[in-house]
Amino acid sequence: MACPTFKLNNGVDIPSIGLGTWQSKPGEVTKAVEYALKEAGYRHIDCAWAYGNEKEVGAGIRASGVPRSEIFITSKLWGTYHRKVEQCLDETLANLGTDYLDLYLIHWPVPLNPNGNDPVFPKLPDGTRDIDWEWKISDTWKQMEAVYKKGKVKAIGVSNFSEKKLEEILPTAEIVPAVNQLEIHLWNPQHKLMDYLKSKGILPQAYSPLGSTNSPLLQDETATEYAQKYGLQTADILLGYLIAKGIVALPKSVTPARIKSNFDGAVRAASKLTKEDIAKLDAVAPGGKQKRFIAPPWVIDLGFDNWP
Numbered sequence: 001m002a003c004p005t006f007k008l009n010n011g012v013d014i015p016s017i018g019l020g021t022w023q024s025k026p027g028e029v030t031k032a033v034e035y036a037l038k039e040a041g042y043r044h045i046d047c048a049w050a051y052g053n054e055k056e057v058g059a060g061i062r063a064s065g066v067p068r069s070e071i072f073i074t075s076k077l078w079g080t081y082h083r084k085v086e087q088c089l090d091e092t093l094a095n096l097g098t099d100y101l102d103l104y105l106i107h108w109p110v111p112l113n114p115n116g117n118d119p120v121f122p123k124l125p126d127g128t129r130d131i132d133w134e135w136k137i138s139d140t141w142k143q144m145e146a147v148y149k150k151g152k153v154k155a156i157g158v159s160n161f162s163e164k165k166l167e168e169i170l171p172t173a174e175i176v177p178a179v180n181q182l183e184i185h186l187w188n189p190q191h192k193l194m195d196y197l198k199s200k201g202i203l204p205q206a207y208s209p210l211g212s213t214n215s216p217l218l219q220d221e222t223a224t225e226y227a228q229k230y231g232l233q234t235a236d237i238l239l240g241y242l243i244a245k246g247i248v249a250l251p252k253s254v255t256p257a258r259i260k261s262n263f264d265g266a267v268r269a270a271s272k273l274t275k276e277d278i279a280k281l282d283a284v285a286p287g288g289k290q291k292r293f294i295a296p297p298w299v300i301d302l303g304f305d306n307w308p
């Protein structure tokens with residue numbers, strides 16, 4: 001089954017569904033990536049330095065036998081590397097065993113102390129995150145532009161950026177971010193932010209598109225109603241809803257059957273849902289079900305609506 005693609009603002013094509021690898025254990029992620037590429041039809045893998053499993057992801061890519069040129073690989077710059085973007089990128093490239101990325105994102109608009117007491121989550125004595133308050137994310141973006149100009153990445157973007165945070169980089173940006181990867185799903189659709197991104201030509205990507213583990217989204221009455229109507233699973237509707245709205249969906253799974261059904265079901269659902277269906281699904285969160293599942297305890301105001 002062919003996966004629809006979207007076009008980024010620099011002309012690059014991106015598959016509309018990708019395999020997420022967050023919280024996938026090293027022993028599992030290699031097999032999951034290999035299966036997704038070799039058997040399930042995926043051509044888009046979403047990674048991050050902070051996930052700590054990029055070597056295993058790279059092994060899965062190689063084991064699949066799918067040519068590198070056919071795979072869209074995304075990774076992300078971690079907070080302790082905001083002052084040294086290329087170093088983090090080079091570590092990711094080495095871990096994955098490739099000489100370029102298709103998309104590189106700033107993971108969070110939160111620079112962390114690069115000389116703190118932990119390479120991933122440096123903390124102050126009171127237990128709060130050790131923020132690099134002197135660093136501007138607009139300067140991080142300048143370094144992102146530099147690695148793009150070098151050809152090490154085919155596109156650059158951001159993740160977990162609100163309109164407020166995007167406005168901290170756009171006034172001085174030479175290159176508009178191609179993507180903003182966010183927690184987007186039926187219960188956290190962020191309609192206002194989606195409209196803003198569209199106005200800037202920034203493509204939204206949805207992580208945790210099915211919610212969290214044992215997600216209540218899978219029991220949502222409206223999504224289940226459409227699943228029954230179209231002979232699909234509720235998860236298919238949740239994913240297809242996003243793709244039909246022009247949002248890249250990044251479901252995570254290490255179970256072969258689920259990896260396959262997420263891909264096939266999402267593509268089917270996206271082709272079946274009508275404008276009226278989407279309008280009804282759009283109304284679910286505003287109707288009283290608004291909920292985020294991912295909200296790390298940063299001590300920076302990220303500028304999001306409905307942040308816990």
